[in-house]
Amino acid sequence: MKKKLLALLVVFVSILFVLSACGSESEEASENNNAENEDAKESGTEETATTDEDAGDKPYVAIVSKGFQHQFWQAVQRGAEQAAEEFDVEITFEGPENESQVDKQMEMLQAALDKNPDAIGFAALDSQAASPLLEKADESDIPVIAFDSGVDSDIPLTTASTDNYAAAALAAEKMAELIGEQGKVALVVHDQVSVTGVQRRDGFVETIEENYPDIEIVDTQYGGGDHLESTNLAKTMIQAHPDIAGIYGSNEGSAIGVVNAVRELSKEGEVTVVGFDSGKQQIDAINEGIMAGAITQNPEGIGYETVKAAVDALNGEEVPENIDTGFYWYDADNMEDEEIQAAVYE
Numbered sequence: 001m002k003k004k005l006l007a008l009l010v011v012f013v014s015i016l017f018v019l020s021a022c023g024s025e026s027e028e029a030s031e032n033n034n035a036e037n038e039d040a041k042e043s044g045t046e047e048t049a050t051t052d053e054d055a056g057d058k059p060y061v062a063i064v065s066k067g068f069q070h071q072f073w074q075a076v077q078r079g080a081e082q083a084a085e086e087f088d089v090e091i092t093f094e095g096p097e098n099e100s101q102v103d104k105q106m107e108m109l110q111a112a113l114d115k116n117p118d119a120i121g122f123a124a125l126d127s128q129a130a131s132p133l134l135e136k137a138d139e140s141d142i143p144v145i146a147f148d149s150g151v152d153s154d155i156p157l158t159t160a161s162t163d164n165y166a167a168a169a170l171a172a173e174k175m176a177e178l179i180g181e182q183g184k185v186a187l188v189v190h191d192q193v194s195v196t197g198v199q200r201r202d203g204f205v206e207t208i209e210e211n212y213p214d215i216e217i218v219d220t221q222y223g224g225g226d227h228l229e230s231t232n233l234a235k236t237m238i239q240a241h242p243d244i245a246g247i248y249g250s251n252e253g254s255a256i257g258v259v260n261a262v263r264e265l266s267k268e269g270e271v272t273v274v275g276f277d278s279g280k281q282q283i284d285a286i287n288e289g290i291m292a293g294a295i296t297q298n299p300e301g302i303g304y305e306t307v308k309a310a311v312d313a314l315n316g317e318e319v320p321e322n323i324d325t326g327f328y329w330y331d332a333d334n335m336e337d338e339e340i341q342a343a344v345y346e
Contacts, residue, residue: 058090061310062112063121063303064105065095066148066194070225070252071279072299075345076148079303080121087311095123099190099253100224102126109133113142119310122156123148126193143313147306149195157313160305160323162297164196167276167327168203168250171295174329175208175246175274178292182214183245186237188258190225190251197222200250200276218244223254230257231264238265246272252279255294259285278330278344286332293331296343301325 063080067073077093084091092112096104102125112120113136120142124130127149134155137144146156175185187204191197201220208215219237223230234247234257247262249255255275259282262271268290275282275294285291302325309319330340 058088059118059311059314060090060092060115061119061121061307062115062117063091063093063306064108064112064123065093066099066105066123066125067095067097067225068093069097070277071345072252072277072297075299076303076306079300079305080307081303082300083304083307083311087307089118089307089311091121091307096125098224098226099125099194099251100226102129102193106130106133113137113140116140117142118314119143119145121145121147121306121310122151124151124194125149125191127152127195127198128193143310145306145309145313145319147302151195158309158319158321158323160302160309160325161196162302162327163324164199165203167295167297168200169207170327170329171200171248171274171276172204172207173211174293175204175248175272176212176215178272178274179215179245181212184216184218184241184243185246185248186217186219186234186241186244187221188230188233188237188247188249188254189220189222190254192222197250204248204250215245223257225251225253227253227256227260230254231260232257234258234261235265238262238267238271244271246274249273249275252277252282255291256281256285259290262290283335283344286330286335289332293329295327296330296340297327298325298343299345 065073065076073095080091080093094108105125106129109130110133120137122144130151131153134144134153138155144156146159148161150159187201189197189201205217208217218241221233223233230253238244238261247258249258258273262268262273273291275291278294278296282291282294305323305325312319328340328343334340
């Protein structure tokens with residue numbers, strides 16, 4: 001009997017020892033896990049803080065343009081990047097594939113707002129469609145700088161652009177001079193909803209109507225800035241009016257389309273072509289004698305002034321209501337002039 005009691009006592013003590021050992025291990029493991037979790041949590045917080053701090057080192061300016069396919073927009077981007085480096089800010093630059101994609105541009109503007117930028121640069125394809133999103137930017141105290149095109153809103157602090165009406169008026173005067181102030185002319189315009197489209201059309205049309213009674217405007221068409229569509233429109237114009245004296249293309253894509261139409265219909269020397277902007281194909285067309293001349297803007301200046309205005313606004317400095325970035329008429333006679341070479345973007 002004594003042996004049985006002794007055996008039971010040994011078993012009981014062994015169980016207590018095992019349970020005690022397990023409890024210690026669990027407690028130790030728990031403590032270790034808690035410590036590891038704290039370390040991991042602390043490490044993650046520090047990384048996030050470091051990341052946020054890094055992202056916050058420089059102001060971020062989101063730029064949404066009308067496109068990127070034309071050399072004009074690539075020159076605007078170069079100017080914006082130059083200013084970003086000079087003023088030590090981060091920028092992004094994007095735009096839809098063509099200048100008729102208003103919905104796509106609105107998606108890009110919404111995505112830019114979702115990134116909560118410090119400022120936004122915006123060139124509107126449609127001067128009214130962007131108003132609701134610009135109101136969101138205003139409610140979030142995000143300064144908006146318009147460039148190239150303005151919008152039907154007082155939200156943008158300023159607009160960095162060419163005086164498009166005055167530039168188109170100069171194009172009309174050059175066209176009148178080149179065709180002897182008489183004959184039929186037509187327009188291929190990039191759109192009728194952007195400020196640039198409207199002003200470049202109206203500046204040309206009203207100058208002709210007010211000052212040149214012997215010039216008849218026989219047609220105005222809209223090609224979305226697409227050179228293929230503009231080529232088809234210009235060919236139709238020439239076929240409908242075989243005696244047409246001249247055609248004006250209101251941007252790079254429109255002007256290239258008119259040049260292509262004249263070339264394809266072998267109308268070189270018969271139809272005077274006046275354009276807008278200064279991509280390589282236009283410069284080549286002037287050198288070949290197919291295009292008489294064109295208006296060149298200052299696209300790098302537009303991009304530079306857009307970012308500079310954003311920086312000024314973020315620093316609490318006043319910006320002018322409009323920033324006139326200038327324009328020039330260029331043709332075969334002045335193509336190599338220093339001021340023209342500084343403005344063309346071949």
